[in-house]
């Protein structure tokens with residue numbers, strides 16, 4: 001069934017075909033962005049199933065996000081039919097969760113262990129630091145956690161880490177690690193980094209378990225291999241039986257391994273990813289086949305040249321020869337906004353213009369930014385102008401307090417040993433169980449060596465507990481037990497969630513409140529119920545129902561075996577995985593997961609954008625200190641990583657690319673003036689057409705104090721002011737720039753009555769911000785008089801004299 005061999009090779013160039021049909025030895029495909037690496041990987045899976053009779057259950061494909069996994073599975077299904085559905089296509093984390101659900105008992109966990117996300121981990125580490133009396137300044141929980149995460153990515157358990165500690169500080173970290181890990185275990189919980197490390201340790205400790213998984217997966221394929229860290233690298237090799245250091249021969253033949261990647265797109269060094277893994281592939285496997293791809297099928301030559309010229313500034317890289325025959329295409333469009341609102345307005349206006357002209361649909365458009373927080377302004381402006389959008393990257397939804405509270409309830413229900421969750425909701429909503437009562441229960445738990453939950457159930461034995469607190473605790477325990485019975489009875493996830501919100505009094509408290517924020521909270525909880533409902537309705541897509549199990553039992557047929565109703569544990573697992581900062585959620589609302597609906601613009605961080613492509617891309621916030629990130633400014637390796645991130649962003653664009661920034665940006669309330677991003681300076685000048693430059697911008701409305709900082713650099717990036725300069729306050733500009741134009745108007749009124757200085761070439765002038773300058777030339781007269789003035793180090797500026805704060809000397 002499905003496509004013929006010729007059809008599977010259709011639309012592939014020669015090296016791509018070689019990669020698809022390659023058999024036997026390990027295979028490495030390295031190539032620049034948009035050269036078809038992911039396409040090759042997908043086709044190869046179809047080829048393995050159709051032409052080489054591989055059982056779909058024997059294939060493991062690793063992608064970087066859940067969304068990429070869903071797309072890949074869908075694509076393979078198109079090629080070979082429904083039997084592909086049982087394949088494991090998932091992220092490293094999801095794959096490990098699935099393995100651990102089966103094997104957790106061997107590591108001393110139950111199969112319903114909880115997954116702690118970043119926020120939970122931080123809370124727990126906060127507890128640890130407090131208990132160890134660590135100086136909060138020297139040992140912030142976040143920093144300790146970072147250190148622990150690095151240790152885990154290097155596969156060091158607490159003992160290893162303690163043994164490797166070089167100084168007192170590291171010994172302190174290691175001690176915190178030990179305690180943190182002990183508490184996780186007591187709570188029957190693992191954090192994100194544990195998932196990978198646990199599987200590697202499991203395989204190393206239980207060769208028989210490892211062998212059974214090796215028998216199962218005969219083909220392992222990894223996309224975005226440049227972003228694997230050491231633990232993931234080790235996992236791949238444990239799983240394939242290709243560990244270069246493994247001495248004795250194994251009973252099972254090594255699996256066929258294919259990895260694809262691009263060292264220029266490595267953007268996760270901060271999580272321990274190492275391009276060493278891709279660089280050293282040929283050393284690890286002397287018999288490996290390496291295939292290079294050089295044709296880019298995604299972008300116009302203009303976009304590609306721009307991206308190549310930026311990444312070429314990185315020293316530590318192999319030069320590549322990536323080309324496209326898609327033609328030159330449009331020039332890149334640049335824009336400098338007054339502030340971040342003006343920048344967002346520009347984006348909205350451009351989307352309007354493109355859709356009105358029939359050049360693109362809103363769904364073709366993606367807006368990228370460096371950090372999640374930057375989405376807020378785009379959201380505000382898009383809502384105001386009525387431009388539909390979606391924010392991809394779940395973090396914000398799942399980080400909302402009410403959502404986290406609701407999830408904490410659910411976790412406490414399935415895993416009462418999960419103390420962090422239980423304590424979180426103990427007195428939320430307020431039910432008269434204060435700190436003192438909590439301390440009494442804790443004391444009981446310590447004395448009797450029972451869990452916090454068990455102590456709650458026996459609260460009447462708690463030393464010194466007040467009668468009223470006791471009554472309240474008993475009420476809470478009764479509600480939880482009642483809800484637990486629903487879970488045990490196999491009730492649908494959405495039903496359990498709704499019952500929880502109602503019975504706990506959580507919803508009542510919100511609904512009774514006058515705070516408008518609480519209204520939003522109720523809506524968000526409604527959204528969470530919708531996510532749960534969708535999950536309960538469509539178990540096939542979830543990571544939960546393990547379709548490969550059905551495959552083990554019976555040979556799969558089209559339509560696959562009916563999957564069991566997924567449980568609460570599965571739901572929480574799914575949520576924990578999508579809530580990770582870099583996972584794309586499949587369904588925070590009804591629209592996500594499916595391809596973007598036709599009228600909707602996509603907003604996402606650059607990290608999330610990896611592997612994706614869009615006809616129209618806006619790269620925003622291009623300011624030194626924003627992107628590249630503040631942290632990277634004085635640090636070469638970090639700066640190179642930011643540059644790779646810029647390369648990733650630029651190469652997402654297929655036809656049209658915009659680069660923009662804001663002169664003033666309010667960060668944490670205080671406005672900051674950031675210079676243009678150095679990455680903008682690295683774009684070839686002739687490829688960028690500036691709709692509005694800093695010079696134009698400044699001559700209208702920029703507060704004088706900010707001039708010196710930015711104008712010099714951006715004129716270097718943007719080149720001379722273009723013909724649109726004099727357009728100033730035309731009605732079209734009024735419409736387009738809204739508030740910016742209004743502000744310019746106000747500035748105009750303010751300067752009214754001031755004489756426009758009459759200048760001629762050679763005159764010396766004083767400018768409020770640029771200082772002394774010499775007039776090079778002038779044109780126009782009266783209100784339209786423009787002078788080009790040489791300000792030395794700040795360069796030559798063209799200024800509309802009516803607004804420019806210059807004085808003739």
Ligand code: ATP
Pocket residue numbers: 011012013016031032033034035036037038039040262265296297298610611612613651
């Ligand atoms: P990235 O590095 O960004 O992950 P990639 O190397 O994985 O990119 P793909 O996403 O697989 O590249 O391919 C980029 C685009 O080019 C896709 O739209 C894909 O369908 C198309 N493409 C790939 N190979 C060919 C080909 N031989 N002919 C036509 N189109 C192709």
Ligand code: MG
Pocket residue numbers: 037038039223611
């Ligand atoms: Mg790809």
